[in-house]
Amino acid sequence: MDNVSIASELPLRTELYSNHALTVFTDHRSPVDIAKDVACLKSAQGDDLPFMVMDAGRVMAQMAEWRRLLPRVEPFYAVKCNNDPVLMRLLADQGAGFDCASKGEIDQILEHGLAPPEKIIYANPCKTRNYIKHAARCQVNMMTFDCEDELHKVKSFHPHAQMILRIAVSDPTAQCPLNIKFGCDPIQAGPALLAAAAELSVDVVGISFHVGSGCNDPTAYAVAIGHARRLFDLGDSLGHQMTILDLGGGYPGHPTENITFPQIAGMINGALDEYFPEVGYNAVRVIGEPGRFFASAAFTLVTNVIAKTKVPASRITQNEHDATTDGFMYYLNDGVYGSFNCILYDHNRPTGRPLFERPEDTDASRQTWAALWGPTCDGLDQITSKCRLRRLNEGDWVAWDNMGAYTCAAGSEFNGFPRPNIYYFIADKEWQSLREQSLSSPDGQEDEIRSVASSFSSCSGFDSAFGDEYDNFVY
Numbered sequence: 001m002d003n004v005s006i007a008s009e010l011p012l013r014t015e016l017y018s019n020h021a022l023t024v025f026t027d028h029r030s031p032v033d034i035a036k037d038v039a040c041l042k043s044a045q046g047d048d049l050p051f052m053v054m055d056a057g058r059v060m061a062q063m064a065e066w067r068r069l070l071p072r073v074e075p076f077y078a079v080k081c082n083n084d085p086v087l088m089r090l091l092a093d094q095g096a097g098f099d100c101a102s103k104g105e106i107d108q109i110l111e112h113g114l115a116p117p118e119k120i121i122y123a124n125p126c127k128t129r130n131y132i133k134h135a136a137r138c139q140v141n142m143m144t145f146d147c148e149d150e151l152h153k154v155k156s157f158h159p160h161a162q163m164i165l166r167i168a169v170s171d172p173t174a175q176c177p178l179n180i181k182f183g184c185d186p187i188q189a190g191p192a193l194l195a196a197a198a199e200l201s202v203d204v205v206g207i208s209f210h211v212g213s214g215c216n217d218p219t220a221y222a223v224a225i226g227h228a229r230r231l232f233d234l235g236d237s238l239g240h241q242m243t244i245l246d247l248g249g250g251y252p253g254h255p256t257e258n259i260t261f262p263q264i265a266g267m268i269n270g271a272l273d274e275y276f277p278e279v280g281y282n283a284v285r286v287i288g289e290p291g292r293f294f295a296s297a298a299f300t301l302v303t304n305v306i307a308k309t310k311v312p313a314s315r316i317t318q319n320e321h322d323a324t325t326d327g328f329m330y331y332l333n334d335g336v337y338g339s340f341n342c343i344l345y346d347h348n349r350p351t352g353r354p355l356f357e358r359p360e361d362t363d364a365s366r367q368t369w370a371a372l373w374g375p376t377c378d379g380l381d382q383i384t385s386k387c388r389l390r391r392l393n394e395g396d397w398v399a400w401d402n403m404g405a406y407t408c409a410a411g412s413e414f415n416g417f418p419r420p421n422i423y424y425f426i427a428d429k430e431w432q433s434l435r436e437q438s439l440s441s442p443d444g445q446e447d448e449i450r451s452v453a454s455s456f457s458s459c460s461g462f463d464s465a466f467g468d469e470y471d472n473f474v475y
C-alpha cells in the first residue's frame with residue numbers, strides 16, 4: 001500500500017520508555033499523520049481494532065505552559081484522570097508530583113519509582129481505614145479531610161499524617177461539579193474542624209479545594225484562595241503549621257473549551273499575589289492537582305466502522321420531514337463502555353471525523369444525517385445521536401481528538417470488546433530534551449530509558465518497526 005511504503009522511508013527509531021515502545025521521529029509528525037500510518041498498516045494486515053496515538057511532545061508542551069503561567073504552583077498530576085504508564089513517566093521525568101485517590105494509585109507511583117512519598121498527596125477526603133494504614137507504612141503523609149470522623153480514623157491509623165482541610169468552593173457551571181460530594185463549608189465548618197484537629201493533636205498543614213472538574217468560571221479559584229487565607233491564619237493561631245495551599249484541578253485540557261488556561265492562571269496568580277504574596281508567604285508551598293490539563297490533548301482515538309445501516313433520516317432527526325431522505329447509523333468498535341465512557345461520566349461530547357479526508361467532508365450537500373453507536377448490544381451505547389457526515393463505509397476509520405482524559409482510565413471490556421492499543425510517539429528534539437530533564441532530576445531513572453534504536457538501525461521499513469511485537473506495543 002502507498003502509505004506503508006511512504007512510512008518505510010520515514011526517519012524513525014524506537015526507544016524503550018517505561019517499558020513501552022516510543023517511536024522517535026527526526027522530523028515533526030502530527031497525531032493525525034501517525035494515526036493514518038498506523039491505520040493503513042492495520043488495514044493492510046486485516047486488523048480493524050480501535051487504537052490511540054499518544055503525542056508525548058504534547059505532554060511536554062503542557063508542562064512548559066504550566067511552568068510558564070503558574071510558576072509558583074507545583075503540579076501534582078491527578079492519576080485518576082489517566083494512569084497510562086508512559087504519560088505518568090513523562091510527568092515524573094519532568095518533576096511532577098502525584099495526586100492519588102487510593103492504595104492502588106499510591107502503589108503505582110511508588111512501585112515504579114515515579115516519585116518519592118513526599119511528592120504524593122492522598123487527595124481523597126473519604127479514605128478506607130486499610131488504605132490509611134497502607135499510606136502510613138509507605139510514608140505518604142499528606143492527605144485531605146473534610147469531616148471530624150476522618151480525623152478520628154487518621155489519628156488511630158496514621159499518627160504522622162499531615163492533614164489538609166478540603167473546603168467546598170464551587171463553580172456550579174463546571175463540567176463535573178464536585179462540591180456536592182466533598183468539601184466542608186469554609187465559613188462555619190472549616191474553623192470548627194481546625195479546632196477539632198488541634199484538640200485531637202492531629203496536624204493540619206494546609207487547605208485544599210477543587211472548584212469542579214472542567215472549570216468554566218475562574219473566579220471560583222480566587223474566592224477559594226481568599227477563604228484559604230483566612231483559614232491559614234486561624235490554623236496558625238490554633239497551633240497548626242499551615243504551609244500547604246492545594247488548588248485542586250479543573251484546568252482545561254485543550255483550547256476549544258469555554259475557558260482558556262491563561263485566563264485561569266491569570267486569576268490564580270492575581271489571588272495568590274493578593275492573599276499569599278511571595279514576600280511574607282514564601283514558606284507556603286502552593287500545589288495543584290491538574291488531570292485533564294496534561295492528559296486530554298495528548299491522546300487521539302481512532303475507531304473503525306464495523307457495520308452500517310441505512311434508515312430514514314427521520315429516525316435520527318425525529319423530524320417527519322426527513323422521512324424520505326437517507327440517514328445512516330454507523331456502528332464503531334469503541335463505545336460508552338470503553339473510551340467513550342467520558343460521555344456518561346465526564347459529561348463530554350466528543351466529535352469524530354473521517355481519518356482520511358475527502359473533499360466531500362466539508363461539502364454540506366454531500367453529507368447525510370448520521371448516528372454513531374458503540375459495538376455492544378446495549379441500546380444505551382450511543383456515541384453521537386445526530387450529526388452530519390459524509391457517507392462512510394464499513395472499514396473506514398474515524399478519528400477523535402482530545403481523548404486522553406477520563407476515557408481509557410474508566411473503560412471496560414464489556415461484551416468482550418478490547419480496549420484500544422496505544423501507540424506512543426515523540427519528535428527527536430523533544431526526546432533529547434526529555435532525556436536531559438530526566439537525567440538531571442534527582443530521581444532520574446537512566447536505566448529505565450534504554451535505547452533499542454539498534455534493532456531498527458537499518459530502518460528497512462515501517463513493517464519491520466512493527467515486527468512480531470506489533471500486537472504488544474511497537475509502532
Ligand SMILES: Cc1ncc(COP(=O)(O)O)c(C=O)c1O
Pocket residue numbers: 078081099123124178210212213214215248249250251289290291292293
Ligand atoms: C481530588 C481531585 N483532584 C484533581 C482532580 C482532577 O481534575 P481535573 O482533571 O479537572 O484537573 C479531580 C477530578 O475529579 C479530583 O477529584
